[in-house]
Amino acid sequence: MDVPAEIPAPPAFPEEAQTPGMGMTAAFVGLAVVVAGVFGMLLLLPETSLLIQPTRLALDAEEDASDLVKAGSTYTGLGVDVCIVDSGIDLQHRDMDHLNLAGWRDLVDNGTTPYDDHGHGTSMAGLLVADGGLTGLAQDVTLHVAKALSGSGEGEDQDLSDAVDWCIDQGAHIISLSLGGAPGALSFLPGGGRASEAAVERALAQGIFVVAAAGNDGGSGDDGDVASPGSIELAISVGGVDLSGAHWSGSSVGDNNGRLLPLPILLPRSDADKKPELMAPGSGVAVVNAESNSWSLVNGTSASTVFVTAALAHLLEARPDLRSGDVNNSAEQTIEDVKTRLMETARPQPGQDGHDDAYGYGIVQIDRLIEAYV
DSSP states (O other), X not given: OXXXXXXXXXXXXXXXXXXXXXXXXXXXXXXXXXXXXEEEEEESSOTTOSOOSOOHHHHHHHHXXXXXXXXXXXXXXXXOEEEEEESBOOTTSTTTTTOOOSEEEETTTOOSSOOBSXXXXXXXXXXXXXXXXXXXXXXXXXXXXXXXXXXXXXXXXXXXXXXXXXXXXXXXSEEEEOEEBOOOTTTTSTTTTOHHHHHHHHHHHXXXXXEEEOOSOOGGGOOSSOOBTTTSTTSEEEEEEOTTSOBOTTSOOOOOSOXXXXXXXXXXXXXXXXXXXXXXXXXXXXXXXXXXXXXXXXXXXXXXXXXXXXXXXXXXXXXXXXXXOOTXXXXXXXXXXXXXXXXXXXXXXXXXXXXXXTTBXXXXXXXXXXXXXX
C-alpha cells in the first residue's frame, strides 16, 4: 500500500537515508494474521547522523497527535499491566533502553531474549512507553510483550491465540493488538471459528480490555467491515485519522447493519459496540524504528490502536476498580460501561450525529474520559 502524498519527504536528508516501505495489510492469509499498519516509512533521522534527537517534523507530529486525543492528563499508566502482541520489541533503541519488561514470550522462534526482526512491534511499543527523543503516551505501564508475528509481519492464528492466552496469564489489564485479519466465517457465534477470536473472548470475559486495529483496506479495496479480532462485540476497534482530525482514507469501515453475504455472516450491531468504535491518529504518526537510533512517520490503524490503549491505561490508573470488573458489575458489564463512556466522550466530526461507519463515535479524548470517571 502506498504512502499517501500528504506525508512530505524531508528535503534535508539524502535519498539513502529513507527507509523503503514495509507493506502491511489487514487480512488473514490462510490462517495467518498480518500486521495492520502501512509502514510506508519516512526516516527522520539516520543512525549515522551526529544528531541525537528526532527532527522538528517528528516532534511536531508527536505534539499534534497528542493534542488531537487531548492527552493532557497527569496519569501515566502506573500500576496498569499492558500486553502488546506483535512482532516483538527492540530494547536497544535509545528511546527504549530504559525498559524492564515484566514479561516476554516468543511464539515464533521461542527466543528467550526480546528482539524484533520486523520493527512494527517496537514502533507500537514506543508510542506507549518511549522515553528519549519521543515520549510515550503511558510511560509507566507495566509492559508485557508477546511475539506472535514473524519477520515478514505474518503469524499463525494459533500463535495469536496462544499469545492472547499468555497475556491473560500474565495478569494483563489491557491487551493491545495492532494487527488484524478476516474474521471467522461464523463470526456471529462464540469464537467465530478462529482460535484467536476465542482467546480474545476469554480475555474479555475476565474483564480484560482488548484494543485492536480496524484495518487498512479503506477506499475501493475495503471488504466492508473492520478486521478481526476488533470485530468482536466487546473488543474496541480503532480506525485512523490524519493529524487534522480528518478520516484517513486507508482506514477500514464497519458494517453495522448485518448481512448474510458475502461471508462472514454479520449480525446488526448496537451502541456502544458499533464498529469501529473510536478514531485516533493513524497518518503521519511519529514512531521509533527498531535496530537503529532513528525515527519515522507511519500510516496505519496499528498506530491508532495504541492511542486508545494509552487512554485506557490512564483511566485504569485513575480508577483501579475498573481493572477486572467493577464490584457492582460483571467483568463484561464493566467493559461495556467503559465503552459507553468512550462513546459519550469521543469527539465526532462536524455535523456527525451518532455512529458513523467510517468515523466511529469520534476521536478518543483522554481528558474527557478521565473527567467522566474522576
